[in-house]
Amino acid sequence: MTADPEAGVGERPDAGPPPVRLAGIRFLWGLNVFADQPVAVARLASGPETRTPPPVPIELAGRVAAHLARQALAMPAADDVVSLVRGIADAALARCGAPDSRGVRLRPAMAGPWDVVVPLDHSDTAEAALRMAAGLVAAAGGAADGDAIDAALAARLSALARGWTGWRPDVEQGEIIATCRRLGVRWKRLSYYPDCIQLGEGRRQKRLLTTVTGETGHIAVRISNDKSLTNLRLAQQGVPVPRHRIVQTPAEAERAAAEHGYPAVVKPRDGRWNQGVAVVYADDQVAEAFAAAQDKGGGGVVVEKWIAGREFRILVAADGVCGVHEREAPSVLGDGRATVAELIRRANADPAQVDPADAWSGPIVLLPIVERCLAWQGLGLDRVPEAGRRVLVNPLPFRKYGGTYRDVSDAVHPENATLAVRIARLLELDIAGIDIRLADIARPWTEGPAGVCEVNAGPGIDNIAVTGRKRGVDVPGRMIDRIHPPERRRPLPFVLYAVAPGDEGPARARAGELAAALEARFGWTVAVADPAGVALAGGRLRIPREHGARWAVELILESPEADAAVLVMPQSLLVAHGIGHDRIDVALLADSPWRTRLAEVLESAGTRVLPFRSEVPEVLEALAGSSARPAEIDDSTRSGHRHRLGE
Structure with a gap:
C-alpha cells in the first residue's frame, strides 16, 4: 500500500475516523x-x-x-x-x-x-x-x-x-541581513527573487544580489569576470597589473610561462572562488595546471607573471574602502631540528596557529603543490630547515589550504586606498573586491613590486567580515553605510483605512484626497491600495495573488516609484490574514466588533490611531510626527519641493 499524500501521512481511505x-x-x-x-x-x-x-x-x-x-x-x-x-x-x-x-x-x-x-x-x-x-x-x-x-x-x-x-539565506546573505538588523536598516528578500535583498523601501531602496548592486551594469560585471579584459582595461589606465597571456593549449601555456619566468600563475580566464588556480615552477608542471584551469572555467586559460610580495583583498563600496585583509600564505618556521613535515604537524596541532585570536586560519593541507613549492626553495618534507628560516609551504594564500586572513583595514596607506577606489571606478563597479599583491599595504604601492591579480564584481564578504570582527572592525557595516547611508533609510510612510461594511466608498475617496495632498505638497508618488488592486504612478495594478493585504504591501515596498502608501482594507481581511506589514504610521479604524482589538495591535507597534472620520489635515499632522516623517523631502523624490510635513 502507498500513502496518499493528500489524505495525510500514510492515511488509508477505508480506515476509521481519525482522532484529528x-x-x-x-x-x-x-x-x-x-x-x-x-x-x-x-x-x-x-x-x-x-x-x-x-x-x-x-x-x-x-x-x-x-x-x-x-x-x-x-x-x-x-x-x-x-x-x-x-x-x-x-x-x-x-x-x-x-x-x-x-x-x-x-x-x-x-x-x-x-x-x-x-x-x-x-x-x-x-x-x-x-x-x-x-x-x-x-x-x-x-x-x-x-x-x-x-x-x-x-x-x-x-x-x-x-x-x-x-x-534560507546563504552565508553571504546572512552577513548582510545580520548587519542590517544590527544597524536598524530595513530590509527584505524580494518576493519574486528571494536571492536578492532589498535595503530600504520604495524609492529609497537599494538591491543587492550577494554584493552586486542594482546600479552595477551588465558590462561592468562581464569585464570583471573576464580576467584578461580586466587586466587590459587596468593596464591601459596605468594601474599596475602582471603581464599575462591567454592560451588555448598546454604548449602555448608552457611557452607563456617560460617567457614570464618561473614561478608563474595558471588560472581560468573566467574562474571564481579561487578554483583552478595554480602556481607552477617548471615546464613539466604546466600541462597539469592548464588542464585544471580549463576544467574550472571557460574562454581559455590565463598564464601570468608571479608578483612578489604579500597579497591583500580590498573591499571598495560606493567610492570608499570598507575593509582590507591580508592573505598570508601557509608557512612554518625552522628550528634546526624538525623536518618540514614535523613542523607542519606541530602547526596543525597548535590552536594558536590554526585558530588565532586575531585572525582566521585553518590547518595546512598537504597538496602536490606543497612539494613543488618546497623543491623551489631547495627543501622537501623530509628536510630540516635551519633555525629561524621561514619556509613557504604553499604559495596560494587561501584559508582552505592553511592560509591566514588578518584584518589590516586601519593600516592602509592613503595612496593604496586611492588606487583601489580608482580601480572600482574604472570598471564601473559599485562594490568591488580587489586582490592586489604589494610589498606592504602601509606603504605606497609605487615604492615596490605591485600588481592587481583580479577584481571581483560580486565579492564574498564572509571572510573579510570574520577577520574584521576579530579585530573590532565592522566591515559589512561600513559597506552598508556607504551603499545605503542613513539619510536614505527612513521607512516608507504607510496610512491605513481599516473599513467596516458600508465604509469602503467614503474611505477610498478620503484616501484619494490624502494621496493628492501628499503629491501636491511634496511631489510624492503615493500608492493607494484596496483589495482589488493598487493605483500607482498613473496606472492600476490588479494582481491579488493571495488573501489579505500582503500582496499590496509587497508590491508597494518593492516599487522604485513609491514614496508613500495608503491602504484601504476591510477589517475582516486584516483580522483573517494580517495587516501585511510590520509597521503602520497612521491608522483610521471604522467602528466594528474588531476595532478595539486592531487598535491594540497597532498601538502596541507605535501606530497613531485616529478617528475614522478624521480629515486630511489631521492625517497629515499625525504623519508629521511618525517615524517615517522626513525632516525634509530629500533628493530621493523627483520633485523640487522642500516643504516640511505639517506646514
Missing part, C-alpha cells in the same frame, strides 16, 4: 491579532465533534512515538491531540533549522483550543510542517499500514528539509 483532522491553514502576515509575529495557523478538528481536544490515547501515543523514532525524532510531551500535532511540527521545524512555535507569543483570547500556530518565516515550510504533523497523527490514529506511514513520513520530512534549505 486538518480543517484548514491560513497565513497572517505582518502585524496581526493572533501573535507578535507573522504566523501560520492550522485549525484542527476531531472526527466525533468535541468542544475541547481529546487526550492522546496510549495506543496512539505508542504508534506515533515509534514512527517518529524511526525518523530520529523524539516523541513530544502532549496532553491532547492538538498539542501532539504542535509538538511534532515543532520537532520537524527544529530539525531542519527553522523557527518553531516556542518563539511565538500569542495574543490573549485569539488562538482557540483547536489552533496550532507556528512562525511564518517561510510559508511553504510552515504549511508543510503543519500538514505533515496533522497527517501523521490522523494516519496513526486511523490504524493505517505502518510501512506506508513510515515511507510517507520520511518523504515529507525530506521535502521539508529541502524546502527550508533552499529558501
Whole structure:
C-alpha cells in the first residue's frame, strides 16, 4: 500500500475516523491579532465533534512515538491531540533549522483550543510542517499500514528539509541581513527573487544580489569576470597589473610561462572562488595546471607573471574602502631540528596557529603543490630547515589550504586606498573586491613590486567580515553605510483605512484626497491600495495573488516609484490574514466588533490611531510626527519641493 499524500501521512481511505483532522491553514502576515509575529495557523478538528481536544490515547501515543523514532525524532510531551500535532511540527521545524512555535507569543483570547500556530518565516515550510504533523497523527490514529506511514513520513520530512534549505539565506546573505538588523536598516528578500535583498523601501531602496548592486551594469560585471579584459582595461589606465597571456593549449601555456619566468600563475580566464588556480615552477608542471584551469572555467586559460610580495583583498563600496585583509600564505618556521613535515604537524596541532585570536586560519593541507613549492626553495618534507628560516609551504594564500586572513583595514596607506577606489571606478563597479599583491599595504604601492591579480564584481564578504570582527572592525557595516547611508533609510510612510461594511466608498475617496495632498505638497508618488488592486504612478495594478493585504504591501515596498502608501482594507481581511506589514504610521479604524482589538495591535507597534472620520489635515499632522516623517523631502523624490510635513 502507498500513502496518499493528500489524505495525510500514510492515511488509508477505508480506515476509521481519525482522532484529528486538518480543517484548514491560513497565513497572517505582518502585524496581526493572533501573535507578535507573522504566523501560520492550522485549525484542527476531531472526527466525533468535541468542544475541547481529546487526550492522546496510549495506543496512539505508542504508534506515533515509534514512527517518529524511526525518523530520529523524539516523541513530544502532549496532553491532547492538538498539542501532539504542535509538538511534532515543532520537532520537524527544529530539525531542519527553522523557527518553531516556542518563539511565538500569542495574543490573549485569539488562538482557540483547536489552533496550532507556528512562525511564518517561510510559508511553504510552515504549511508543510503543519500538514505533515496533522497527517501523521490522523494516519496513526486511523490504524493505517505502518510501512506506508513510515515511507510517507520520511518523504515529507525530506521535502521539508529541502524546502527550508533552499529558501534560507546563504552565508553571504546572512552577513548582510545580520548587519542590517544590527544597524536598524530595513530590509527584505524580494518576493519574486528571494536571492536578492532589498535595503530600504520604495524609492529609497537599494538591491543587492550577494554584493552586486542594482546600479552595477551588465558590462561592468562581464569585464570583471573576464580576467584578461580586466587586466587590459587596468593596464591601459596605468594601474599596475602582471603581464599575462591567454592560451588555448598546454604548449602555448608552457611557452607563456617560460617567457614570464618561473614561478608563474595558471588560472581560468573566467574562474571564481579561487578554483583552478595554480602556481607552477617548471615546464613539466604546466600541462597539469592548464588542464585544471580549463576544467574550472571557460574562454581559455590565463598564464601570468608571479608578483612578489604579500597579497591583500580590498573591499571598495560606493567610492570608499570598507575593509582590507591580508592573505598570508601557509608557512612554518625552522628550528634546526624538525623536518618540514614535523613542523607542519606541530602547526596543525597548535590552536594558536590554526585558530588565532586575531585572525582566521585553518590547518595546512598537504597538496602536490606543497612539494613543488618546497623543491623551489631547495627543501622537501623530509628536510630540516635551519633555525629561524621561514619556509613557504604553499604559495596560494587561501584559508582552505592553511592560509591566514588578518584584518589590516586601519593600516592602509592613503595612496593604496586611492588606487583601489580608482580601480572600482574604472570598471564601473559599485562594490568591488580587489586582490592586489604589494610589498606592504602601509606603504605606497609605487615604492615596490605591485600588481592587481583580479577584481571581483560580486565579492564574498564572509571572510573579510570574520577577520574584521576579530579585530573590532565592522566591515559589512561600513559597506552598508556607504551603499545605503542613513539619510536614505527612513521607512516608507504607510496610512491605513481599516473599513467596516458600508465604509469602503467614503474611505477610498478620503484616501484619494490624502494621496493628492501628499503629491501636491511634496511631489510624492503615493500608492493607494484596496483589495482589488493598487493605483500607482498613473496606472492600476490588479494582481491579488493571495488573501489579505500582503500582496499590496509587497508590491508597494518593492516599487522604485513609491514614496508613500495608503491602504484601504476591510477589517475582516486584516483580522483573517494580517495587516501585511510590520509597521503602520497612521491608522483610521471604522467602528466594528474588531476595532478595539486592531487598535491594540497597532498601538502596541507605535501606530497613531485616529478617528475614522478624521480629515486630511489631521492625517497629515499625525504623519508629521511618525517615524517615517522626513525632516525634509530629500533628493530621493523627483520633485523640487522642500516643504516640511505639517506646514
